[in-house]
Amino acid sequence: MIEACVFDAYGTLFDVGAAARRAAAEPGAESWAARWPRIAADWRRKQLEYSWLRAIQGAHCDFWQVTQDGLDWALEAAGLDDPALRARLLALYWALEAFPEVPAMLSALAARGQRRAILSNGSPGMLEGAVRSAGLSGQFEALLSVESVGVFKPARAVYDLVAATLDLPPGRVLFVSSNGWDAAAAAAYGFVTAWVNRDGAPMDRLPGRPAHVLRDLGALPDLVAGL
Secondary structure, three states, X not given: OOOEEEEOOEOOOXXXXXXXXXHHOOOOOOOOHHHHHHHHHHHHHHHHHHHHHHHHHOOOOOHHHHHHHHHHHHHHHOOOOOHHHHHHHHHHHOOOOEOOOHHHHHHHHHHOOOEEEEEEOOOHHHHHHHHHHOOOOXXXXXXXXXXXXXXXXXXXXXXXXXXXXXXXXXXXXXXXXXXXXXXXXHXXXXXXXXXXXXXXXXXXXXXXXXXXEEOOHHHHXXXXXXX
């Protein structure tokens, strides 16, 4: 029986491409607007790579730093040296949109009495800002950040935060992530895991394998009801 749904934040609940997409639609962006998908993809890729490498090196910093570092790489790769654009993109990252199905999905889980929490690489301030700007305040019992253990996912110490906070064994938790590597690591840890495979990507070749694969979060309440 699943007693809690624990969500990754960025890319799972919040659309990490929204910052670049919104900036590209604003006046003055014409010179680079067509390149926003590549900039967004590079930004996200480097953000994650830097988190993994810092975890391996024991060189932790908060997620806001790797977010800025990833953007700087993406902008340089695109040949853009524009402090105003950099500032705008970073400001928009604090106000990412939730994916369209998220509010109704969370409300459906709440109506069934399902406990809900976030477990994220994001710093506490980033998570609070994202939840608030997306209109999801009050939807989560806990916003769990890696900052309390000083290492990024997929370190086991991060997943340990769930039991320490919710007082549940891994088998009573459905962990939900759009990151294949995160879903795999959580499955290897012992969580029941759902991978939100929005892009139709292949399954990662890692020790763990998510038990469920979804195209988006709309089907999650029915999945939970059947577990």
